[in-house]
Amino acid sequence: MTQESDVDGLIRQRIRSLRLARSWSLDNLASRCGLSPSTLSRLETGHRRIALDQLVPIARAFGSTLDELVEPAGDGDVVIRPQPGHSQGLTTWILSTGDGLHGKTVAKMRITADRPAGLGVHPGRDWFTVLSGIVRLELGERTILVHPGEVAEFSTMVPHAIAAHGGPVEILSIFNHDGELAHLHGGEPAA
Known part of the structure; x- marks a missing residue:
């Protein structure tokens, strides 16, 4: 798997997880971000390519930023390795x-x-x-x-x-x- 597809998969997973955490249906999210439910479904499942002009309204619908939605996964934001x-x-x-x-x-x-x-x-x-x-x-x-x-x-x-x-x-x-x-x-x- 390439790094690009890893990031895409992470973004797709975040969108779905954020939506489900709020108990929103695809219709609920669609009404908040101005995209169709079928477009959102295809984004979440990987059947549609992710585009920047789609991510901005999705992030806004979640009360988040584009940066938070697309930041790469890693342990740097979780594990602190203190230096004395x-x-x-x-x-x-x-x-x-x-x-x-x-x-x-x-x-x-x-x-x-x-x-x-x-x-x-x-x-x-x-x-x-x-x-x-x-x-x-x-x-x-x-x-x-x-x-x-x-x-x-x-x-x-x-x-x-x-x-x-x-x-x-x-x-x-x-x-x-x-x-x-x-x-x-x-x-x-x-x-």
């Missing part, structure tokens, strides 16, 4: 795509005892869960130990620091834009 980022005492793996999860960035972090100490503040809230080790969370005047399986969430307007306690620690964090800038790009001002 290193700074003193901290290794970070970004686990979300550039557009993030509803504007959030997910990161796995490995913190060791040689991470520089210092409390910081920034707008927003921090959230993390401990995967392994014990986290020492400095939160204002308090020190809180967070164990594996536990979750911490707090206002980041309170001076805070996340450190390893008694050995390396791994956490999974979710950051909004301000938290990402502060924790992942070194923009956190000292308190």
Whole structure:
């Protein structure tokens, strides 16, 4: 099978899947995109060649874009292969795509005892869960130990620091834009 026919097959499958997911008949889709039901049937089954002037109204009928309808299949939009980022005492793996999860960035972090100490503040809230080790969370005047399986969430307007306690620690964090800038790009001002 050629690459062109693979793409055609994928587009045909997407059109049919989108139509069925909405419980639309061929007549329903035809009335929304201005093509005849027989044309749509032949497009879905491969008995008619796909043309750009047909795909634009079909994509519009689904509330989609032409790009989304024809983008090639691959695992690049599904599987994230994070590369570690290193700074003193901290290794970070970004686990979300550039557009993030509803504007959030997910990161796995490995913190060791040689991470520089210092409390910081920034707008927003921090959230993390401990995967392994014990986290020492400095939160204002308090020190809180967070164990594996536990979750911490707090206002980041309170001076805070996340450190390893008694050995390396791994956490999974979710950051909004301000938290990402502060924790992942070194923009956190000292308190």
